[in-house]
Every structure is written in structure tokens, then in C-alpha cells.
Amino acid sequence: MIEHKHTGNCRELLGALSDYVDGELGDTLCAELERHLAQCENCRVVVDTLRKTVYLYHVTARPEPVPDEIKQRLFKKLDLEDLKK
Amino acid sequence: MVETVEDFTLEALRAGDRAEFSRLVEAYSANIYRLALRMLNQPQDAEDVLQETFLKAFRHLKNFDGRSKLSTWLFRIATNEALMLLRRRRPGQVSLDEPVMGDEGDQEPLQIVDWCCLPEKEMMSQEARKHLDAAIDQLPHSLRVVFLLRDIEDLSTLETAEVLGLSETAVKTRLSRARMRLRELLSAYFGERLLVMRDGGG
Numbered sequence: 001m002i003e004h005k006h007t008g009n010c011r012e013l014l015g016a017l018s019d020y021v022d023g024e025l026g027d028t029l030c031a032e033l034e035r036h037l038a039q040c041e042n043c044r045v046v047v048d049t050l051r052k053t054v055y056l057y058h059v060t061a062r063p064e065p066v067p068d069e070i071k072q073r074l075f076k077k078l079d080l081e082d083l084k085k
Numbered sequence: 086m087v088e089t090v091e092d093f094t095l096e097a098l099r100a101g102d103r104a105e106f107s108r109l110v111e112a113y114s115a116n117i118y119r120l121a122l123r124m125l126n127q128p129q130d131a132e133d134v135l136q137e138t139f140l141k142a143f144r145h146l147k148n149f150d151g152r153s154k155l156s157t158w159l160f161r162i163a164t165n166e167a168l169m170l171l172r173r174r175r176p177g178q179v180s181l182d183e184p185v186m187g188d189e190g191d192q193e194p195l196q197i198v199d200w201c202c203l204p205e206k207e208m209m210s211q212e213a214r215k216h217l218d219a220a221i222d223q224l225p226h227s228l229r230v231v232f233l234l235r236d237i238e239d240l241s242t243l244e245t246a247e248v249l250g251l252s253e254t255a256v257k258t259r260l261s262r263a264r265m266r267l268r269e270l271l272s273a274y275f276g277e278r279l280l281v282m283r284d285g286g287g
Contacts, residue, residue, distance in 0.1 A: 014193070018261035045199045046268070052201050053268045054236060056208055060217060061237045063115040070132050074114060075107075077136045078143065083107035 013043075021051045090155050098155075099147045106146070110139055113156055116238055117163045123233050124167040126222060134170065138163040153247055160238065161248045164230060171226060194265065196272030200279050207278060220270040224263055231256055232263035 013033055019025040020033055037044050066074070075084040088095040091112075097105040114135060121134035141162050149158060207213065221229060234245040235256070242260075246253045 014265070015258070015261055018264050019257065042194075042197045045197050046194045048199060048201045049196075049272055050264060050268045052208075053271050054264060056213075056217060056271070057236050057267070058239075060209065060214055061239075063119050066114050066118045066135070070118065070135070071114065073132070074110065074136055074139065078106075078110065078139055080103060080107045080110065083104055085111060 014046075017047055017050055021047065021054055088151065090151055093155060095149070095151055099149065101143075101147075106143055109142070109155065113159050114139070116156070117159060120160065120163055120233055120238060121167050123218075123221060123237065124164075124226070124230060125170060130167075130170050134163055134166045137166050141166075154244070157240065157244045157247055160234065160240065160244075164234075164248055168226075168230075192265075192269075194269065196269050196276060198272050198276035198279065200272060200275035203275055203279060203282070207282070208275065213274075213278075216271065216274045220267050220274075223270060224266060228259050228263040228266070231259040232267070235260050236264070 013029075013036060016025055016029050016033055020030065025033065037047060065071075072081075072084070075081050093109055093112075094102075094105055098109065117138050118131060118135045121131035121138075122128065125131050125134070138159060142159055149155070153161075221232065224232060230249065231245060231251075234240045234248055235242070240248065242253050242256050245251075245256045245260075249256070251259075
């Protein structure tokens, strides 16, 4: 990180951030990570922006309907044309 | 007792009931098409995968054992079809189980910009969405497919592991790498937007 000294276990902590934002990190590692975050502004930014990244993809991920032409060809291929809504 | 999975009657599906199969196609075609499109970036190939997935599903439903969800099973067929197309396009370069060293490895975060304070409408704009999509396209296939299944199609870690034939640990590691890379790419974009807004230009 920019102008930022990390301890030796930082790589392990970086690898744990994804589980952390999912709330799936084990208690011990979670406590260790939160101790680190309390004193490391840069890592807090990484966690916050990682959480926001995941959030943005989740909220924009509504499936769009299959374009009608494609759906028509699919039902034809499956010999289900009479049942297409 | 009638065996149902995700609101579908397995007995009818296994017996080749067209109406029930049609309901299955209606329910999952949008997700399958989106996954194929995001994996392949090519509408014609994505359409081929969509058709092939449901053709294979119809043929093999009588052997569906009901141990996984129908959606997981369909995603597995679709993913295999899409990977096969990718391998055909670039022989020897697309593999899920043999990651290329340096291609998937962890990298330290370089972008330290707190763009979380940007207004929601800025982050959800059409332009921002294009960047969200473009960032996914920059992921190597082995990370991209895991991210698409977990964070876009909302499968669990276990379901994703089943679809791809990977361990749950491998899924978590790849998801973490995918998300960290996306964070880097989005930070570069939104960091710029933040500067523009602070300068009063946005």
C-alpha cells in the first residue's frame, strides 16, 4: 500500500477481507483484522470500498429478460413454441 | 408423495412433460443467458449456450437425481458449455483447474481512495454501469466465472463449488481475488469521478 508499512501477516489479512465483508470470517481472524483496522486508515478504505464494490454489483444485478427474438428461437429449438408466454 | 424441487414437479420433468419443462425454461432462461453472455461476451455464442443448455437438460432430466437444486444443475450444464466454447476459441488457454501463476495471484491494493461518499446516483449511472461491466470483462476466466456465479447469480459458496467442481476453499479464494481486482478497477474510475466532483466539474 502507498506509504504504508504492513506487518508480515498483512497478506493473510488481505485474503480475509472478502470473507469479512460477507460476515463469514472466523472469530480469531476477525478480531485480529478489526484490531488492525482500528489503527490502519488505508486498510479501512480498502474494506469500505470492497464492501461498496460487492454492494454495487449486487444491486445492479437484476436479470434482464432474454430479448424476445432470442427467446422465440429458444422455444422453437426446444419445440415448445405453443407454450411460450 | 410428489417430489418437488424449487416449485417444479420432478416426476413431470423426468417424464418429459412439456408444460412443466416450459415453466423451467421460463424461470431460468434469463439467468442462464446472462451468465453465458458475461462469460463469453458474444451474443451469438451466448445464445448457442442457452439453447444447448436446455436441450441437454431436456435430454438428461430423467437422470436428474434431485441432490442439487435444478438451478445449480442448469448452471453446471451452461458453464461447461461456455467453457467448451472458450477453449475452442483459445485452445490451451482456458482452464479452471490449472491457474496460470501470476494470473490469479494476490496483489496488494494500490488504489487507496475512499469513494464511498459519492452520491448513489453517480455510482448507479449508465456510465458507471458500463464500467462495472467492463471491470468484470477484465477478470481472467477462472476468477470471472466464480464471481458471476457468487455475486451476480447469487449462488452460495457450496453451490458454486458444485457447479465448477472446485472445493469451497478454492471458490472463496477466487472470489476474494476477483473482488479485490474489481475493487481496484472501480477505485480507479470512481476516484476520478470524485476528483471531478470536488473540482466542481461533475
